[in-house]
Amino acid sequence: MILPITLDNLNENIELYVSVFNEPPWEDNWTFEKAERRFLDLLHTPRFLGFSYYHNEELVALAAGNCEEWSDGELFYLKKMCVRPNMQGQEIGTRLLSYLAAHLQERGVMYSYLLTLQEGQAASFYAKNSYKKDLNTVFMLHKLKK
Known part of the structure; x- marks a missing residue:
């Protein structure tokens, strides 16, 4: 079952996100509070769109982002996606x-x-799911000094 991400199910999506990204291979240092701020920012972004994937009534995956205007049409920026590690390899992310x-x-x-x-x-x-590297775009990062 796939349902929209809303304020009603936000906490369980945050818990899933924290549990997935604090494990290998990412080994991030997410706390619930930090992830909650990140998700609330995204949820309140204009044209937010997110979905939760449930298997046997358990949340096992999520995908979320927001639509943006572009010169030749609308784009969707997929900002968050994860699948519970023990459920990976079962086509859940692909579905x-x-x-x-x-x-x-x-x-x-x-x-x-x-x-x-x-x-x-x-x-x-x-x-594998039809995303291709865009050779015309480069991701650039400027680290700000403390």
Whole structure:
């Protein structure tokens, strides 16, 4: 079952996100409070769209982002996606991305894009699901001094 992410189910989505990204290979240091701020920012972004994937009434995956205007149509920026590690490899992420893509197509969205590490499991997963590296774009980062 796939349901929209709302304030009603936000906490369980945050808990899933923290549990997934604090484990290998990411080994981040998310606390519930930090992730909650991040998710609330996203949830309150204009044209937010997010979905929760439930298997046997247990939340096992999520995908969330927001639509943005572009010169030739609307884009969707997929900012968050994860699948519970013990559920990976069962096509759950692929089904969730397919559901999201169908929903976006119904809305007339032209493209979906995301940022992820160049190498590794996530990049391979997205490539398998028709995402391609855009050779015309570069991700640039400016580290600000403390």
